[in-house]
Amino acid sequence: xxxxxxxxxxxxxxxxxxxxxxxxxxxxxxxxxxxxxxxxxxxxxxxxxxxxxxxxxxxxxxxxxxxxxxxxxxxxxxxxxxxxxxxxxxxxxxxxxxxxxxxxxxxxxxxxxxxxxxxxxxxxxxxxxxxxxxxxxxxxxxxxxxxxxxxxxxxxxxxxxxxxxxxxxxxxxxxxxxxxxxxxxxxxxxxxxxxxxxxxxxxxxxxxxxxxxxxxxxxxxxxxxxxxxxxxxxxxxxxxxxxxxxxxxxxxxxxxxxxxxxxxxxxxxxxxxxxxxxxxxxxxxxxxxxxxxxxxxxxxxxxxxxxxxxxxxxx
Numbered sequence: 001x002x003x004x005x006x007x008x009x010x011x012x013x014x015x016x017x018x019x020x021x022x023x024x025x026x027x028x029x030x031x032x033x034x035x036x037x038x039x040x041x042x043x044x045x046x047x048x049x050x051x052x053x054x055x056x057x058x059x060x061x062x063x064x065x066x067x068x069x070x071x072x073x074x075x076x077x078x079x080x081x082x083x084x085x086x087x088x089x090x091x092x093x094x095x096x097x098x099x100x101x102x103x104x105x106x107x108x109x110x111x112x113x114x115x116x117x118x119x120x121x122x123x124x125x126x127x128x129x130x131x132x133x134x135x136x137x138x139x140x141x142x143x144x145x146x147x148x149x150x151x152x153x154x155x156x157x158x159x160x161x162x163x164x165x166x167x168x169x170x171x172x173x174x175x176x177x178x179x180x181x182x183x184x185x186x187x188x189x190x191x192x193x194x195x196x197x198x199x200x201x202x203x204x205x206x207x208x209x210x211x212x213x214x215x216x217x218x219x220x221x222x223x224x225x226x227x228x229x230x231x232x233x234x235x236x237x238x239x240x241x242x243x244x245x246x247x248x249x250x251x252x253x254x255x256x257x258x259x260x261x262x263x264x265x266x267x268x269x270x271x272x273x274x275x276x277x278x279x280x281x282x283x284x285x286x287x288x289x290x291x292x293x294x295x296x297x298x299x300x301x302x303x304x305x306x307x308x309x310x311x312x313x314x315x
Contacts, residue, residue, distance in 0.1 A: 001175050003227060006046040008033030010068045011133070013281075014188075017068040018229055019043070020179060021050060026058040026151025029080070030170065030179055031229065034133040035071030043072065059083055059151055063181030063229060064164035065091035067133035074135030083141040083149065085159070087166035087198055093138045094131060102127070105196035109204070114265040114310050115286065123283045143168065160218065162211025163190045165198060171221055178223035180234075183214060187231045189244055194287045208291030209298060212248065215241055252292045256301055256315065263305065263312035266290050 004021040010033065020030040033039040044054060059081040062070045065088045073082055073092065082092075090098040103124050110120045143149065145159040149170070158169040160183040170179040182190050192207035218226075219241055226234040234240055258272055266289050270278045274285040293313055296302040302313050 001172055001177060003177070003179075004050055005227065006043060008039050008043050008046075009036075010034050010039065011036060012068055014068065014230055016230070018227070018231075020227060021047075021052070022152060022155075024149075024152040024155070026081075027052070027056055028149075028152055029057045029060045029077065031063055031069040031181070032060060032072035032077065032135070034068045035075060035135055036133060040072060040076060043076065055079060061149065061168075061170065062088055062092075062166075063169065063179070063183075064088065064167040065134075066164060066182065067130045069181065069229065071133045071135055074137045078137060081140045082137060083143055084139050085144070085166045085168050086139075086142045087164075089139045089142070091131075091166065092134065092136065094134070094136050099131070102196060109194070109196070110267075110286070112306075112309065112311050113286070113290070114267045115282070116267075119279070119282050126283065158217065158221070160214040161205065162192045162207050162214050164193065165195050165205055165207075167214075169218065171223065173221075176222065176224035178218060178221065178226045180218065180226045180228055182229040183211075184218065184226050184234060184237070184240070185228050185230050186234050186240060189247055191284050191287055192291045193283065194290060206291075206294045206298070207287065208248070208295055211291075212245070212295075215244065248292070248295065251288070252295050252301075255289070255292050256296055259302065259313055259315050261315070263314040265310060265312055266293060269293070269313070 022028045054076045062084040143157045147157040160169045192211040270289045278285045
């Protein structure tokens with residue numbers, strides 16, 4: 001199975017993103033890069049070098065809804081069948097009521113975690129900024145765990161939530177190849193980003209716990225090679241995941257060690273753990289802290305109590 005990688009620039013801290021061409025029964029593009037002039041030109045030129053025009057792409061599969069992966073679904077590939085997880089759809093449609101729900105949830109959630117109002121407003125503004133790099137069109141085909149992709153015989157959908165609630169990976173069992181999106185990255189640890197509950201859910205997803213479980217699911221597949229959303233392909237998945245799981249344990253243990261007897265908020269922990277970057281990257285740092293607190297709470301190592309509407313963590 002020949003998979004062509006195209007590296008597309010992004011304006012984001014994560015750096016360039018990888019998108020992939022697979023020539024099955026249908027010419028398929030996995031992810032698109034962000035909606036920017038630079039990304040568009042690089043992708044068009046890269047396709048040309050492979051002998052293709054954008055209009056030759058018959059279907060686009062998006063691994064998740066983040067803007068560096070879905071930006072050009074409308075501008076360059078409006079003609080192509082768009083495939084992804086159901087949780088991608090409201091983000092891609094940019095439905096006003098959904099965006100309002102997201103923003104209201106973040107205001108309420110982070111207030112409970114003692115995040116100052118100005119910092120919450122910054123998170124909301126950053127989310128709006130990112131949405132500006134996202135194409136606007138709904139999914140044509142919704143896929144779920146175990147589905148085989150039409151036009152790509154042998155490629156199966158693996159649900160891999162954690163980094164995003166919309167995240168899927170694609171597995172080609174015949175050659176043990178996995179396209180992992182941002183679920184598995186060799187040079188950096190994927191952030192299990194806080195998201196609200198989706199339709200039919202009552203509580204927010206415990207994203208780091210989900211992420212770890214989905215990593216184990218991928219490990220059980222025993223892929224020979226993992227094509228990542230950023231950086232180089234991975235050929236020793238077990239070795240990489242041993243490192244990632246150890247990082248989780250080390251962070252959780254360090255957090256536990258700095259929780260005082262009287263309890264502490266997640267935001268105060270965030271300031272202690274990330275003193276130099278929490279103001280610059282409040283969503284990512286709070287997601288890291290709350291994710292590892294979820295892990296400690298699941299194990300019975302910490303508990304939460306609510307005082308005057310604010311959540312505190314105690315040992």
